[in-house]
Amino acid sequence: MNILIVGSGGREHAFAWKISQSPKIGQLFIAPGNAGTSEFGTNVEIGVTDFHAIRKLVLEHQIEMVVVGPEVPLVEGIHDFFLADEQLENIPVIGPLSSGARLEGSKDFAKQFMLRHNIPTAAYFSVTKENLESGIAFLRTLSGPYVLKADGLAAGKGVLIIEELAEAEQAVREMLGGMFGQASKTVVIEEFLSGIECSVFALTDGKNYKILPVAKDYKRIGEGDTGLNTGGMGAISPVPFADVVFMKKVEERIIIPTVNGLQLDGIDYRGFIFFGLISVNSEPFVIEYNVRMGDPETEAVILRINSDLVDLFEGVAQRNLADRDLEIDDDCAATVMLVAGGYPGDYKKGDVIADLDKVTGSILFHSGTKFSGDDVVTNGGRVIAISSRGKDIPQALELSYRNAAKIQFKNKFFRSDLGFDLLK
Numbered sequence: 001m002n003i004l005i006v007g008s009g010g011r012e013h014a015f016a017w018k019i020s021q022s023p024k025i026g027q028l029f030i031a032p033g034n035a036g037t038s039e040f041g042t043n044v045e046i047g048v049t050d051f052h053a054i055r056k057l058v059l060e061h062q063i064e065m066v067v068v069g070p071e072v073p074l075v076e077g078i079h080d081f082f083l084a085d086e087q088l089e090n091i092p093v094i095g096p097l098s099s100g101a102r103l104e105g106s107k108d109f110a111k112q113f114m115l116r117h118n119i120p121t122a123a124y125f126s127v128t129k130e131n132l133e134s135g136i137a138f139l140r141t142l143s144g145p146y147v148l149k150a151d152g153l154a155a156g157k158g159v160l161i162i163e164e165l166a167e168a169e170q171a172v173r174e175m176l177g178g179m180f181g182q183a184s185k186t187v188v189i190e191e192f193l194s195g196i197e198c199s200v201f202a203l204t205d206g207k208n209y210k211i212l213p214v215a216k217d218y219k220r221i222g223e224g225d226t227g228l229n230t231g232g233m234g235a236i237s238p239v240p241f242a243d244v245v246f247m248k249k250v251e252e253r254i255i256i257p258t259v260n261g262l263q264l265d266g267i268d269y270r271g272f273i274f275f276g277l278i279s280v281n282s283e284p285f286v287i288e289y290n291v292r293m294g295d296p297e298t299e300a301v302i303l304r305i306n307s308d309l310v311d312l313f314e315g316v317a318q319r320n321l322a323d324r325d326l327e328i329d330d331d332c333a334a335t336v337m338l339v340a341g342g343y344p345g346d347y348k349k350g351d352v353i354a355d356l357d358k359v360t361g362s363i364l365f366h367s368g369t370k371f372s373g374d375d376v377v378t379n380g381g382r383v384i385a386i387s388s389r390g391k392d393i394p395q396a397l398e399l400s401y402r403n404a405a406k407i408q409f410k411n412k413f414f415r416s417d418l419g420f421d422l423l424k
């Protein structure tokens, strides 16, 4: 089977690595991909929302399945586009239609969905310019810190957590005034939940689901979870506090009601559901939904999936996921992200990455790289994910850190305290 992966980051490199091991794979294409993905397939220089160029590629190369990595093409309706086209309608797209992608594309929609289906989440109020005074009144009923979220996609930057009430009131006004453009025309004001977070992933065919390995990612740039938010500085799987008891609560209170809720709402959902959870005194609450796999969680989680991912994807497409096997490895996995100095603020691109060949025992998933002649050069803030397996988390981390020290590029940076909160 010829498969196209849409996207260009570490998550897509991890998909390419795994999919290329499937006995079912014919030719693999990645649009647009990066220097790492080209080892496993053909990179095609097409943007992830250029649906017409994707259409042409799919027809030209008899592509029989499309796996969508990032959220933007899903929210913009890539799956709807395929279903509306006579020549594409029978080619499965792994990822929801735009109706389901609203779980990530609109925080207000996600909150209403959770309320409707009795899924535990923080109390909230959605505010626009029209009901600003009621929103401010709700804000005043909360105690700090105050959580303000742009309703729409804001490249992971649309959440503000503010200590002081007066400052939060001011921020609500600024958000509605266009701080995040159209995305903050509606602002979700939320109760602050205090606890520890983890990422749970399910693959669903709309009715059946499989729970993938759970992971914890590290979003802040600085040691001890300080400083600015990033796309993710690393990930660990499994998560010790997400034990059998916790995961049973997650399945019963969150995963099942979500999959059933989608059906009840008439949303045909085939793809990944990413539950961003917080454990508050061992009780799970949903912080957010995403409609894709996490990055860098995928780069860790993928090492623990022993089964054929393409077989699972076929189960999604054919709605018989229940008949497919998902075997999860007992080993642990850890991913350390190397980033460019300055990230998540301004950083340079185009620095030569050296000594990739000195890495042993880990798997490298490229995030932001490209070829410049024969050199691999940096091409993003997050540059390379170093993923390792181990009998336990310290062993997996140790291996990733050993290799993190070997790879060289100007102003390389990584967090050296991953797992600090799990390994007390």
Ligand code: AMP
Pocket (backbone or CB within 6 Å): 122, 147, 149, 156, 159, 190, 191, 192, 193, 194, 197, 219, 276, 287, 288
């Ligand atoms: P989100 O983009 O919704 O994942 O939010 C970004 C981050 O803000 C989350 O990973 C949490 O660390 C934090 N956050 C979001 N909502 C809440 C909340 N209700 N209470 C506490 N922290 C939150």
Ligand code: GLY
Pocket (backbone or CB within 6 Å): 217, 231, 232, 290, 293, 294, 295, 296, 297
């Ligand atoms: N690692 C969090 C995300 O992918 O959104």
